[in-house]
Amino acid sequence: MSKRKLKESTLSVGDCVSKAQTILRERYCHQKLPEKPFGVESQYKHLLELLRRTAVHGESNSVLIVGPRGAGKTMLLKCVLRELLEVKQVKENVLLVHLNGLLQTDDRVALKDITRQLHLENVVGDKVFGSFAENLAFLLEALKKGDRSSSRPVLFTLDEFDLFAQHKNQTLLYNLLDISQSAQTPVAVVGLTCRLDVLELLEKRVKSRFSHRQIHLLSSFGFSQYKEIFAQQLSLPEDFPDKSFAEEWNENIQSLCEDKTVEDVLKKYFHSSKDIRSLHMLLILTLSRVTVSNPAIRAADLLETSRLCTADSKANILHGLSILELCLIIAMKHLSDIYDGEPFNFQMVHNEFKKFIQRKAHSILNFEKPVVIKAFEHLQQLELIKPMDGPSVKNQREYQLVKLMVDNSQIMDALQKYPQCPTDVKQWAASAFG
Known part of the structure; x- marks a missing residue:
């Protein structure tokens, strides 16, 4: 056995x-939640206590979770909700509404989503409401239990909270925070944002209805x-x-x-x-x-x-250039070093390139000027060089000022990996000046 x-x-x-x-x-x-959130134990206790008071005791609250992207704001909230909803009585009674500023781009869309998440489409039906506040009040009224004496607690989570502040008149925020201040319906409003100045975005009437509770997360x-x-x-x-x-x-x-x-x-x-x-x-x-x-x-x-x-996209583009284009980039590198980062034009680059060819007697790199201009224009299309002013006039394109958009380390890295790169070209790039 x-x-x-x-x-x-x-x-x-x-x-x-x-x-x-x-x-x-x-x-x-699937961003599986950890058994216990790490590094945010005090914030976890604080948020859990706030939401428990709403879910169990019917006390309304509002709070903002503030922190940089990747600090664990969503993870913290999900871990708190997981523990909160482990209690059977709470799970059966509490309603959750998740909104995201990137998805609910205006109050009308947000209200429609609130109705859907609360499963009240049939209750609303074809009713016409005079205002947003009236519509929201009707939805929350519909959640009252059979004896109409007590309401089911609703937890509203607003991801990208700062984007809701851009809605016209901030109607959604005003009404949610107004309800959280009144004793009619137990509501918790939890906002998640990465903006530290989020309170400055709120209108005076909205700010006055916010509890000013903030939970700060830092990747500590x-x-x-x-x-x-x-x-x-x-x-x-x-x-x-x-x-x-x-x-x-x-x-x-x-x-x-x-x-x-x-x-x-x-x-x-x-x-x-x-x-x-x-x-x-x-x-x-x-x-x-x-x-x-x-x-x-x-x-x-x-x-x-x-x-x-962590591959460098510009270094990868350099690996695919022709030898002529690579030589022009090296000439620009030397000009940037000589003139301390000041812009240069095609004529200066061409002169620098010609000096190298005459010095090394490179017959294989002895291209006609129109060919060199085409290579220069291709580098501009690849955005490896950037014009310093507007679109060039055709007869003046050789004298239009440009700036090199790659640094020395990227050029040297590309030369190391370039297949069958002539030794003279490598030495030219490694030398202090051209």
Whole structure:
């Protein structure tokens, strides 16, 4: 019996890899909530207490969750709602309305969505209302219980809260906050925004009805915690069908965390953005490199994936240029160095290019001037150079001032990766001046 059980719990390598990828992709793509929110414990308690007072005691509230993108505002709210709705009585009684400033672009659309989410389309029917306030009041009145003595609490969450402040007369915000101040219907209004000056956007009448409660989120965790999140996001759960594969996988992830190459990649991500979603993008691409022949994540996989994620688009364009176009870019680089970043024109670039050809006697690079002009115009189309004034007059195009839009490191990187690049061209680029 025990042998049969052991057989059932041991999967083939292909099945294990497939199962691991399914579990981890679901974790990243569906933004699976953590068991407990990290780094925001005090904010979590504060918000939970506010919403519990509305859901259980019928006390109206309004609050703003403010923080930069990726700080965990939505995660915090979802974790609070998850705990709140675990109580059966609350789940059966509380109504949720989710609005987003990017979707509900005006008050009419927002009201229509509120009606849909409260399942009151049949109640409203073809009724005509004199004002927005009258319509909203009717909807909330319709939510009262059978004896019409008490109303069901409604939690309104307004994502991209600052965009609702751009609606005409801020009617939606005014009415929601006005209701949250009155004792008629238990309503909680939770706004999520990344703008610190959001209160300055509100009209005086709207601001006076807001409770001025704000919960600020900052990505306050350090690099050691970021590494823990990385390990946690890549680890397989305890209930994975093949225990031995899961143990090996998790041990490998722990050893990855101690690898110097992996640490450098994570530091680069940590210092550019603490947004966990950007980490998820890195992990999804790394996970796609796991196969039957390579059933574990290696440091090289993570390094290669990070290069793909942080690839410089302009450096990639440089890799596809012809030798002539690359030489013109190098000539511009020297002109920028000589004239301390001042703009230059085609004639100056052409003279610089001719000096290089005469010095190195390059017959293969000895192009006619019209050909060089065409190459110069192509660089302008690719937006590697930018004209300093309006569209050029045809007979004056050689003297129109332009500016180079790539820096020295991008040019040197492109030359290193350029296939069969002449040594003289590389040396010319590396020299201090042309």
